[in-house]
Amino acid sequence: MKPIWQTLEQNYAENKARSIASLFDKGDRLARFSATADELYLDVAKTNIDDDALDALLALAEAAGLAERRAAMFAGEKINTTEGRAVLHTALRSSEAAPLLVDGRDVRPAIAETLARMEIFAEGVRSGKIASQSGAPFTDVVNIGIGGSDLGPAMARLAFAPYQDGPRTHFISNVDGAHARDTLRGIDPATTLVIVASKTFTTIETMTNAETVFGWLRGALGEKIGTHLAAVSTAQELTSKMGIDRARVFGFADWVGGRYSLWGPVGLPIMLAIGAERFREFLDGAAALDAHFQNAPLAQNLPVLLALTGIWHRNICGYDTRAVLPYDQRLARLPAYLQQLDMESNGKRVQMDGTAVERDTGPVVWGEPGTNGQHAFYQFLHQGTDVIPVEFLIAAEAHEPELAHHHDLLKANCLAQSEALMLGRSFEEAKQIASRLGFEGTERERQAAHRTFPGNRPSVTLAYPKLTPFVLGQLIALYEHRVFVEGVVWKINSFDQWGVELGKELANALLPMVQGDEAKDKDPSTTALLERLRE
Numbered sequence: 001m002k003p004i005w006q007t008l009e010q011n012y013a014e015n016k017a018r019s020i021a022s023l024f025d026k027g028d029r030l031a032r033f034s035a036t037a038d039e040l041y042l043d044v045a046k047t048n049i050d051d052d053a054l055d056a057l058l059a060l061a062e063a064a065g066l067a068e069r070r071a072a073m074f075a076g077e078k079i080n081t082t083e084g085r086a087v088l089h090t091a092l093r094s095s096e097a098a099p100l101l102v103d104g105r106d107v108r109p110a111i112a113e114t115l116a117r118m119e120i121f122a123e124g125v126r127s128g129k130i131a132s133q134s135g136a137p138f139t140d141v142v143n144i145g146i147g148g149s150d151l152g153p154a155m156a157r158l159a160f161a162p163y164q165d166g167p168r169t170h171f172i173s174n175v176d177g178a179h180a181r182d183t184l185r186g187i188d189p190a191t192t193l194v195i196v197a198s199k200t201f202t203t204i205e206t207m208t209n210a211e212t213v214f215g216w217l218r219g220a221l222g223e224k225i226g227t228h229l230a231a232v233s234t235a236q237e238l239t240s241k242m243g244i245d246r247a248r249v250f251g252f253a254d255w256v257g258g259r260y261s262l263w264g265p266v267g268l269p270i271m272l273a274i275g276a277e278r279f280r281e282f283l284d285g286a287a288a289l290d291a292h293f294q295n296a297p298l299a300q301n302l303p304v305l306l307a308l309t310g311i312w313h314r315n316i317c318g319y320d321t322r323a324v325l326p327y328d329q330r331l332a333r334l335p336a337y338l339q340q341l342d343m344e345s346n347g348k349r350v351q352m353d354g355t356a357v358e359r360d361t362g363p364v365v366w367g368e369p370g371t372n373g374q375h376a377f378y379q380f381l382h383q384g385t386d387v388i389p390v391e392f393l394i395a396a397e398a399h400e401p402e403l404a405h406h407h408d409l410l411k412a413n414c415l416a417q418s419e420a421l422m423l424g425r426s427f428e429e430a431k432q433i434a435s436r437l438g439f440e441g442t443e444r445e446r447q448a449a450h451r452t453f454p455g456n457r458p459s460v461t462l463a464y465p466k467l468t469p470f471v472l473g474q475l476i477a478l479y480e481h482r483v484f485v486e487g488v489v490w491k492i493n494s495f496d497q498w499g500v501e502l503g504k505e506l507a508n509a510l511l512p513m514v515q516g517d518e519a520k521d522k523d524p525s526t527t528a529l530l531e532r533l534r535e
């Protein structure tokens with residue numbers, strides 16, 4: 001593998017200062033540096049990756065055994081080796097019939113049965129057949145969950161606003177009582193359905209919020225609140241302990257990672273909001289991308305191209321972060337969703353075999369919708385001392401035909417930003433601008449320096465016809481597989497998350513001290529903070 005990394009490093013060392021725009025002079029760059037998968041179009045041409053570098057990156061993926069690892073994942077092999085689990089979120093959206101065995105048992109019947117139960121429940125609630133205690137239809141759904149049991153449906157809820165024809169959906173995740181209090185304000189408990197979503201059903205934030213929200217329901221409905229409850233979990237026995245009727249519990253298996261779980265019961269709030277048919281379209285989009293990932297040649301494979309671009313920027317160029325900038329207000333929560341998907345999956349420092357990683361792994365992922373970001377941090381993107389590779393997302397068409405002029409502005413801005421990042425503005429051009437503004441002599445030079453854009457800053461663009469359920473399904477699956485491919489090249493386990501455990505343990509130990517016990521065995525900084533935070 002070494003020579004491939006060296007080839008890439010050498011390529012970059014020789015071409016670091018080359019203009020990205022000049023790469024378009026040679027041959028049909030776009031034919032190689034763009035690809036489509038059903039409704040998605042990916043353009044990675046505005047990067048400093050040339051033909052030789054792309055060849056080497058593709059060789060890197062091959063040498064890492066990508067094809068075998070991919071086959072192992074889809075076949076249900078236990079590739080999450082620290083937890084001894086298969087990784088089969090793809091099975092939740094698959095319509096294939098051939099048996100898929102985990103520990104010798106076909107997992108497909110249970111998936112189909114749960115999806116059918118979810119559909120009956122969701123359509124029952126939406127039609128009013130499954131109603132509140134008083135018989136009135138449910139008007140609101142409150143989902144209580146955190147991390148993977150929150151971010152997916154919360155992100156999709158915004159994305160699917162134009163399709164929302166069911167009850168309103170609300171999300172309580174943070175253990176901060178303010179989240180529960182502010183979310184419940186203005187909602188009527190008499191017509192609210194509460195879903196407790198937790199893979200493990202032990203997460204302290206979710207259990208605490210559930211007790212609080214149950215109390216809120218009891219205050220309005222009396223002790224019997226069962227008709228207002230549902231649960232989503234892998235731990236069915238724990239849901240019964242909380243008094244949730246088995247018929248209202250939607251289970252899934254431990255081979256669905258929390259941050260990969262919105263395709264199954266964790267997606268129940270989405271199904272309630274947009275209906276079973278639209279939810280199936282969402283699954284179909286993801287399944288289409290799964291098929292593309294498995295079958296398209298690596299050089300035209302969207303997740304592979306996106307991952308290799310990520311590896312180039314992270315490992316070869318040394319960029320620490322990547323910005324995801326959706327020019328789509330309804331994808332406002334996509335960056336937060338991707339932070340968990342990407343950073344919890346690939347924020348790792350040891351390889352599968354327990355030895356230290358050889359290269360930097362996942363970058364910081366962050367972002368905000370365009371055009372809002374333009375008026376906040378884009379200054380940094382264009383003229384800051386760090387280079388930040390950017391990923392733009394844009395739809396050809398909006399859901400508001402009567403506001404088409406808004407969408408035209410959105411598109412023009414998105415394209416302008418990738419162009420400006422790549423082309424920049426030379427000192428010479430800036431001097432002409434300064435002249436036109438009336439500056440002369442050294443003041444003209446000084447003003448021009450501030451108005452110069454270095455350019456040569458890379459970006460990729462994902463374009464799609466319209467933000468439909470099918471397209472969102474494709475998009476999310478694309479990012480999932482991108483994370484997978486990067487993880488394979490880095491030889492890490494993208495499916496565990498041991499890094500979240502220590503804080504949880506220490507919080508348990510600190511709770512009694514926060515509540516008044518003497519601070520014991522704590523460093524002076526923590527002890528002083530404990531004193532200060534006591535009410």
Ligand SMILES: O=P(O)(O)OC[C@H]1O[C@H](O)[C@H](O)[C@@H](O)[C@@H]1O
Pocket residue numbers: 146147148149197198199200201202203206258259344497500
């Ligand atoms: O769904 P739950 O079991 O409640 O877990 C919620 C979240 O908490 C954990 O700490 C993990 O880091 C996340 O991956 C998970 O999604």
